[in-house]
Amino acid sequence: MNIKHLLTEKTQAAFVALGLPADTNAAVTVSTRVEFGDYQINGAMAAAKLLKTNPRQLAEQLLAQLDLDGIAVKTEIAGPGFINVTLAKGWLAQQLQHASGNARLGVAANTSPQTVVVDYSAPNLAKEMHVGHLRSTIIGDAVVRSLEFWGDKVVRQNHMGDWGTQFGMLIAHLEDKLAAGVDLEQVALADLEDFYREAKKRFDDEEGFADKSRTYVVKLQSGDAHCQKLWQLFIDTSIKHSDEVYQKLNVTLTHADIKPESAYNDMLHGIIDDLKTQQLAVESMGALVVFLHELADKEGNPSPFIVQKTGGGFLYATTDLAACQYRSHTLNADRVIIFTDARQGLHFKQVELVARKAGYLRDATAYDHCPFGTMMGEDGKPFKTRTGGTVKLAELLEEAVVRAKAVVQDKATDLSAEEIDEVARKVGIGAVKFADLSKNRTSDYIFSWDAMLSFEGATAPYLQYAYTRVRSILRRADIADSFTAEFALTEEAEKQLAVKLLRFEETLQQVMKDAQPNLLCNYLYELASLYMTFYEACPILKDGVEPTQRNSRLMLSIFTSRLLKQGLELLGIEVMERM
RNA sequence: GCGCCCGUAGCUCAGCUGGAUAGAGCAACGCCCUUCUAAGGCGUGGGUCAUAGGUUCGAAUCCUAUCGGGCGCGCCA
Structure with a gap:
């Protein structure tokens, strides 16, 4: 049941009867005040403007054609040409009767389900999940659940960061830990944040460690078995951590939804070759760049979009282009929704432009980058711990439960200890x-x-x-x-x-x-x-x-x-x- | 320098396909528990919608400029 939709259809039928186009905006909204009824139709005023006629007269003609028998108990014209509709209680009761006998709570059937790819959460596996991941994760999950309830086919894509340059440092550190006989589960990765900090400290301070780290990145990305094995150990442990957070958060992401950056590795050379063949990418200062005139500044300097680094390395731009190809062509998406923070707005604008030109995104695929703002502390600055560190998501959630328990214990009258915990x-x-x-x-x-x-x-x-x-x-x-x-x-x-x-x-x-x-x-x-x-x-x-x-x-x-x-x-x- | 986002009540936020007297919550104040869970309900006060122009029957909403804040802009993601 969609009253707004129903009134819009009725109004458009009335517009047609008056000789106006069927797509004339009916402008149906919920009434702003109770004395204006339940819904109001504002379309007559805009239509009168186009026709250069008197809005109030047009509203009267529209109302004469408007068939709301049984639906409305009262319709009246007010002000410059508002049509106020007061719905009939009997009709509302009927609609409720119908809706309540329906598992979808009155939501109409989805007659043309779409395939929607939703990219959300996407934590960096080099570190523990922190508050910065909260928004993408829960907003994305809410939208996913809504789409699924409506009846679209949703493909979740957890675009985890598992392939960055930090991994050389991490696996080098892990190798030494394991060699020292430390149990992986118990100690080495019990706290990803500590582990990262240790590795970073060695990278900065320890003679030879940085070089070894860089070597390991190259070896890892060229398929070295030893490095791959260490990397896999690290990734598995890190994923286990994010699983725990998802569970605590009551988020629907599972292992099957993980499509990390590394999953696109095999496609990257092909993407680069293709961009060169299509003459979209050109060499500039040693790197391979797509210049975008659509995003040029006032002097006409195009916006550069680097798809391959000097020396041949790939970037997240390359991976995101590959993701477009995969989602639009392989998954056959009608719509791609990406939830990341607002700072990546330009990047995704560039990705879409290039992907459309190169044909990685079909015309039939909508590409929606849905940005969100930053979580701030009460001082109005980005949310941090008292000492200025990042707030771990797992700890934030624990604190929420502890704080809630104090209140629940205080207010609840006859709940058992187990019930209070729940x-x-x-x-x-x-x-x-x-x-x-x-x-x-x-x-x-x-x-x-x-x-x-x-x-x-x-x-x-x-x-x-x-x-x-x-x-x-x-x-x-x-x-x-x-x-x-x-x-x-x-x-x-x-x-x-x-x-x-x-x-x-x-x-x-x-x-x-x-x-x-x-x-x-x-x-x-x-x-x-x-x-x-x-x-x-x-x-x-x-x-x-x-x-x-x-x-x-x-x-x-x-x-x-x-x-x-x-x-x-x-x-x-x-x-x-x-x- | 260029670009994106934001500026609404003391505080936190809605509202932004242009629509009538700009709404909630918190905080303040006043009522309502012998009656279905008071983590509730009812009411009062509180606003140059950053500023200045413009578009029009009508602007918090659209356009332009200015001020203030955040962020981004060739080899991190």
């Missing part, structure tokens, strides 16, 4: 995720423990709490899982809740189109908030409530609980029955 885990992790997901993707945001764990206002715990409240009522009602009844809307709080419940598809579509989970966060918060209002205003199980009203309110509660659970699941946030 609730603390779901609340703590959920709070971190919601705080991030609810912000506009593109802007920097300030990470604040106090704000996210105060557990008041627009936070994950608020939504989880709303869910437990509904569930509590349903438990008390003592009804079967298969319980069903007629929706009958009378109170304003019921109607507001109903309209919001029917806006799920509208929200989902927008989340997928713009790759912006914050829209779903806003929606769920508003839904929970309207349920809270309804809960306060409309008694359900109390004495004196008519059976038809009680049953309808139970139906509203059931549907709300299902939607909250499903919506939070799309965000990767868990719910619980009690808290």
Whole structure:
């Protein structure tokens, strides 16, 4: 059910009846104020501008052609040509009836599924995952879950950094550790960050170590078996670490989704040869460069895009071009979505330009680089530990759970120790995720423990709490899982809740189109908030409530609980029955 | 120097296919628990939407300039 879509279609039909093109923008939006009804149609004003006619008159003609019988209880023209639509409670009840009998919660079937490749998380395996990886990982995962719920074919691609020059240093250090008899699991890589620091220190300070490291990079990349083996050991251990973080974070990435940089190695020579053959890449100052006139400065100097270093080495530009080829041609993607931080904007603009020219990206493949801002500390500077180091993601998540447990213990009344642990885990992790997901993707945001764990206002715990409240009522009602009844809307709080419940598809579509989970966060918060209002205003199980009203309110509660659970699941946030 | 992003209430943020009186949450203040979980609800106060122009019936939203902040720009990823 997509009310906005329905009203748009109805409006466009009316435009056609007036002799206007069918694609005239109906400009249907949710009403800004309650006295303006539920939805408003603003298209008449823009159309009148094109036709150079009186907007209010056109709105009147449009309204005369607009067939909303049974849907709207009132339509009226206001101001310069707004058409305000007040939906009929009976019609809303019917739509809810239909939606609630549906596993997709009223979301229409996806009649033309797309293949969508989503590149997200992509940690550097040389180091431990830190807070900088949080956004890509959870925003990407929320979009992936949304696309899958809608019914598209999603191919996750965890483009892990496993092939950089630091690996020479790391495997050289690992070799010495192993030679000294240190157990790999227990000591050497127990803390990737320490391991990296040790290796780096030797690289900087120790005689001969840097040279050995550089030699190892070359050997590794030319297929030396010994170096490859050490590298593989390191990579396996590092992946194990990221797996643990994903599990803790409740992220859907698995081993099968890993498509690291090294996976494209075999394609790189071919890409370079092809770029040369197509005369897109030319030699410049010893390197191989594609000059992009589309990105030239005002003097006409084209923007350089280096695809091969002096000496023949490849760069991430080369790998990303190969990834385009693989995703568009081999995976046959209709759309590629890449979640990285905003600083890589220029790079991906260049990648797309080159890939399109060279034919690595088919015209039919949309290429969406979805950037996001930086996580800042409360001082407004990039989020760091007190001593200025990077904050490990694993530690951040642990702290969230510890902090949540303190609050849960304080507030929870009759939960067992095990339940408290579980609730603390779901609340703590959920709070971190919601705080991030609810912000506009593109802007920097300030990470604040106090704000996210105060557990008041627009936070994950608020939504989880709303869910437990509904569930509590349903438990008390003592009804079967298969319980069903007629929706009958009378109170304003019921109607507001109903309209919001029917806006799920509208929200989902927008989340997928713009790759912006914050829209779903806003929606769920508003839904929970309207349920809270309804809960306060409309008694359900109390004495004196008519059976038809009680049953309808139970139906509203059931549907709300299902939607909250499903919506939070799309965000990767868990719910619980009690808290 | 060139380019990208950002500047909205004391704080954190929505809103940005141009639409009516710019919204939430936090913080402040005042109410509401013998009644379905008060991690809640209801209400009050709080704004030159950085600044100046422009486009138009209408601009936080589009365009231009300026100021302020962040980031990027040939061999890291």
